[in-house]
Amino acid sequence: MRFSPVIMLSRPLWLAALLIAFNVQASPIADLFAKVDPSVVTIRISEQVIDPKKSNAMRSSSGLGTGIVISKDGLIMTANHVVELADAVVVEFSSGELISAKVKSADASTDVALLKLDSLPKKLSVAKLGDSDKVRVGEQIFVIGSPYGVKHTLSVGYVTGRREVGRVRGQLTPVEFLQTDAAINQGNSGGPMFNLKGEVIGIVSHIRTRSGGNEGLGFASTINLAKRMLLDEKSFWAGVEVMVMGPAEAKALNVPQDFGLLVQRVAKNSPAYFLGLRPGTLPIKYGNDSLVLGGDIIIGIMGIQLTDELLDAADSPIRKRVAQLKKGDRIEMTVFREGEVIKLFTTR
Structure with a gap:
């Protein structure tokens, strides 16, 4: 009996041979991660907050987020809430190199901010920005960030929805977020959401959770809206946290009009800081809210x-x-x- 010269392969070897024969990549996301990860950075911030243990005292606090390099001259996108009240910002690259940066523009309504490096690193990788208008629900995506300080962590998921939450400055363009089931936790904020072309399609903003951790409801600002607010319109960063006051609060504090903005905190070296705005110093509970009294109350802007x-x-x-x-x-x-x-007066 004659046997044909066929080599019998075990299942793992047979599968590998088939993949090679058809030039199929076993893990395309692994290759994409290796390509784009050098453009992802960790954002470290320091700020002054009220010390709850000492009356009228401040203490230093640190925070952490993620960002993405978008230009060769050192522009970095991140989330507004990461750097909104930062006294100092330091950017950490995948190489471990640390470089200080300043907030260039920011927009709270879309939760995006733009940083500019004070100097350039030895090697700078720049991410490619995609077109978020073309993103469809059901597309696979991946996110890179620093959840709980674990830097350059990859999570994979899908776009599970597009959510409109309002409109920006009277424009027809709505404030839109991409919803995802990719794992997002504290420290991911400001990080990039990539499509399977390795293009940035969103900037991670927030999650909805009851446990405090990821529950599959993450949201990212669309990159098209981020580009418009930060690069085209160059939204103004003030570096101040305020609380809106109505007639009841205004009457209680003897304010000479029914509405105002109670200054809570002011970031060092921000426009609000150079303007001379004074932050609050006395933390109190007001209903279900926590606020700080003793600061300026803004009653007019630009006359x-x-x-x-x-x-x-x-x-x-x-x-x-x-x-x-x-x-x-x-x-x-x-x-x-x-x-x-x-x-109060200053110049931008």
Whole structure:
């Protein structure tokens, strides 16, 4: 009996041979990760917060997020809430190199911010930005970040929805987030969401959770909206946290009008800092909210008195005036401080 010269392979070898024969990659995401990961950075911030154990005292606090390099001259996108009140920002590259950076522009409504490195690293990898308008629900994506400080961690999932949450400055473009089931935890904020072409299609913003950890409901700001707010319109970063006050709060604090913004915290070396805004010093509980009293109360911006309509309107003249500010333009605020109305000035 004659046997044909066929070599019998075990299943693992047979499968590997088939993959090689058809030039199929066993793990395309592994190759994509190796390609794009050098453009992902860890964002380290320090800021001053109220010390709950000492009255009228401040203490240093540190935070961590993620960012993505988008240009050869050292521009980095991240989440606004990561750097909004940062006194200092340090960017850590995959090589371990540390370089300081400054907030260049930011937008709270879309939760995106733009940093500029103070100097360039020895080697700089730049990510390619995609078109988030073309992203479809059901597409596979991956996210790189630093969950709980574990740097350059990969998580894989799908786009599970597109969520509109409002409109920006009276424009027709809605504030839109891409929803994903990819694992996102504290430290992922500001990190890139990639498509399977290795293009950035979103900037990780937040999760919805009852446990405090990932439950499969993560959200990323679309990259198209991030580009418009940070690169085209160059949204203004003020470096101040405020609480909106209505008639009841204004009456309790003897404010000479029904609406205002109670200053909570001010980032060092920010426009608000150079303007001379004073933050609060006395933490209290107000209903279910925690707030800080003793700071300035903003009652006018750019010569326009604050009202309920102006605070809520996306197309208010205040928002328009602030959005049009250029470098060197004068910034003006009217504040209520220690029973007196005073005006503060600086330049952008």
